[in-house]
Amino acid sequence: MRNRLVTVIFGSLVLWGLITYFLISDQPVNDERNTARVSNQISKLEKRVKEEIALNQELLQDITEDKQNRRKVDTVNANADKKQRKANHVDKNKILLEKKEKDIDNGDRNVQQSETEPAHSSETSHNVPTKGKLPNGSPIIAILVFSCNRVTVQRCLDQLIRYRPNVEQFPIVVSEDCQHRQTAEVIGRYGNQIIRIQQPDQSDIEVPPKEKKFKGYFKIARHYGWALNHMFFQLGYDTVIIVEDDLDIAPDFFEYFLGTYPLLVSDNSLWCVSAWNDNGKAGLVDENAADVLYRTDFFPGLGWMLTRQLWTELSPKWPKSYWDDWIRQPEQRRNRACIRPEISRTRTFGKTGVSNGMFYERHLKYIKLNTQFVHFTRMNLTYLLKDNYDINFVNEVYQSTVVSFSELKTGKVVAPGAVRIPYYSRQAYKNTAKQFGLMDDFRSGVPRTGYRGVVTFYYKGRRVHLAPSANWNGYDITWS
Numbered sequence: 001m002r003n004r005l006v007t008v009i010f011g012s013l014v015l016w017g018l019i020t021y022f023l024i025s026d027q028p029v030n031d032e033r034n035t036a037r038v039s040n041q042i043s044k045l046e047k048r049v050k051e052e053i054a055l056n057q058e059l060l061q062d063i064t065e066d067k068q069n070r071r072k073v074d075t076v077n078a079n080a081d082k083k084q085r086k087a088n089h090v091d092k093n094k095i096l097l098e099k100k101e102k103d104i105d106n107g108d109r110n111v112q113q114s115e116t117e118p119a120h121s122s123e124t125s126h127n128v129p130t131k132g133k134l135p136n137g138s139p140i141i142a143i144l145v146f147s148c149n150r151v152t153v154q155r156c157l158d159q160l161i162r163y164r165p166n167v168e169q170f171p172i173v174v175s176e177d178c179q180h181r182q183t184a185e186v187i188g189r190y191g192n193q194i195i196r197i198q199q200p201d202q203s204d205i206e207v208p209p210k211e212k213k214f215k216g217y218f219k220i221a222r223h224y225g226w227a228l229n230h231m232f233f234q235l236g237y238d239t240v241i242i243v244e245d246d247l248d249i250a251p252d253f254f255e256y257f258l259g260t261y262p263l264l265v266s267d268n269s270l271w272c273v274s275a276w277n278d279n280g281k282a283g284l285v286d287e288n289a290a291d292v293l294y295r296t297d298f299f300p301g302l303g304w305m306l307t308r309q310l311w312t313e314l315s316p317k318w319p320k321s322y323w324d325d326w327i328r329q330p331e332q333r334r335n336r337a338c339i340r341p342e343i344s345r346t347r348t349f350g351k352t353g354v355s356n357g358m359f360y361e362r363h364l365k366y367i368k369l370n371t372q373f374v375h376f377t378r379m380n381l382t383y384l385l386k387d388n389y390d391i392n393f394v395n396e397v398y399q400s401t402v403v404s405f406s407e408l409k410t411g412k413v414v415a416p417g418a419v420r421i422p423y424y425s426r427q428a429y430k431n432t433a434k435q436f437g438l439m440d441d442f443r444s445g446v447p448r449t450g451y452r453g454v455v456t457f458y459y460k461g462r463r464v465h466l467a468p469s470a471n472w473n474g475y476d477i478t479w480s
């Protein structure tokens with residue numbers, strides 16, 4: 001089994017090497033308008049993507065078989081263990097039952113309805129029940145609202161409660177930090193419509209002298225770390241949507257997350273679903289395409305869904321501050337993408353806070369919040385799975401007509417359909433982004449909303465791709 005695995009890996013490497021050799025030995029495209037050459041490049045790229053997929057599948061199958069075989073051996077060897085495990089299981093069930101009763105006493109109605117099962121020990125060392133599914137098999141997705149010292153959390157909670165389609169399916173948990181009396185009073189008024197939890201550690205945080213003015217970021221990271229541990233390992237939820245106390249939400253916020261949930265759990269190359277489009281300003285989105293979704297390599301945050309599996313991976317190394325830039329580093333992201341919408345399902349209304357007020361005035365304030373309800377759960381969203389998406393995306397981007405900013409702006413482009421503006425350097429990207437009013441920053445080399453280096457938006461009635469060369473093969477983390 002092991003030998004076969006090695007052979008397959010070796011074979012893959014050789015094939016990959018050959019493909020790369022042929023691609024590199026090919027002349028780079030000098031004249032973007034030379035369509036014959038470009039389409040040649042695209043079909044090569046497409047072929048490469050297809051081959052990558054085929055190889056991955058073969059490898060995966062091999063690994064699965066290998067695992068199964070090992071499991072067989074385990075079963076033979078471990079018969080003696082079985083009895084012990086059974087005994088443990090009984091104990092565990094007893095604990096679960098007690099926990100269940102306690103939760104019911106606490107007035108948590110969700111527990112009565114949910115299927116309670118022990119957590120897989122391979123996923124977490126904490127033996128807590130998971131609250132994964134409703135009796136009808138639909139997932140339970142908890143909403144975690146972060147609150148500190150802003151009484152405007154009321155605005156956010158009112159909307160969450162108004163648009164929530166099902167109380168059992170979407171329990172709202174408000175996590176309080178900062179011991180702010182007025183905010184606590186506001187939250188208290190919601191009674192059993194919500195579940196309240198409190199960050200217990202109110203100690204002062206040691207901050208390096210140079211970062212004194214960023215203390216708020218240290219507090220936020222501590223609060224996030226504690227609350228997510230609590231949600232997944234104490235309350236036992238499988239899936240959580242994170243919302244901050246300054247967010248407005250769209251009417252189809254819940255429908256959006258419920259509809260994309262199957263993608264998140266079935267596609268290992270996805271690690272989040274976000275409600276946010278970083279370039280989602282009116283004038284840069286297609287207002288008639290509220291149903292269109294994308295993959296992005298840039299972690300957007302601002303209303304996002306994650307699973308227990310991801311949290312189990314991140315939790316042990318959670319940083320002391322600046323968690324959002326940390327999560328965007330290659331060591332954390334590991335090439336995974338998020339789903340994001342054409343039109344945002346969240347919008348931030350708070351300009352006072354830890355983050356920069358200028359940033360709010362220049363960008364955040366103009367983000368368009370979706371108003372049209374889209375029935376995502378009834379849609380076929382398989383086009384977003386990596387294997388389907390990448391081929392179509394690469395095709396659409398690199399077969400589109402190359403134009404310049406001024407041609408677009410003055411309406412000189414006659415060809416119908418999507419267009420492309422190539423960029424070959426960090427500065428060229430930033431210049432063009434500024435001209436359109438797009439966000440022009442990079443995090444760990446990834447431009448906001450970028451996918452395979454391509455930033456897609458809408459301008460004057462057409463889809464525009466700000467795209468690197470067709471030979472692109474990864475982000476350069478020195479781009480900032």
Ligand SMILES: *[C@@H]1O[C@H](CO)[C@@H](O)[C@H](O)[C@H]1NC(C)=O
Pocket residue numbers: 380381382383388
């Ligand atoms: C969903 O769309 C894909 C094409 O993207 C198609 O192959 C598949 O059959 C569709 N599934 C259903 C259930 O319609």
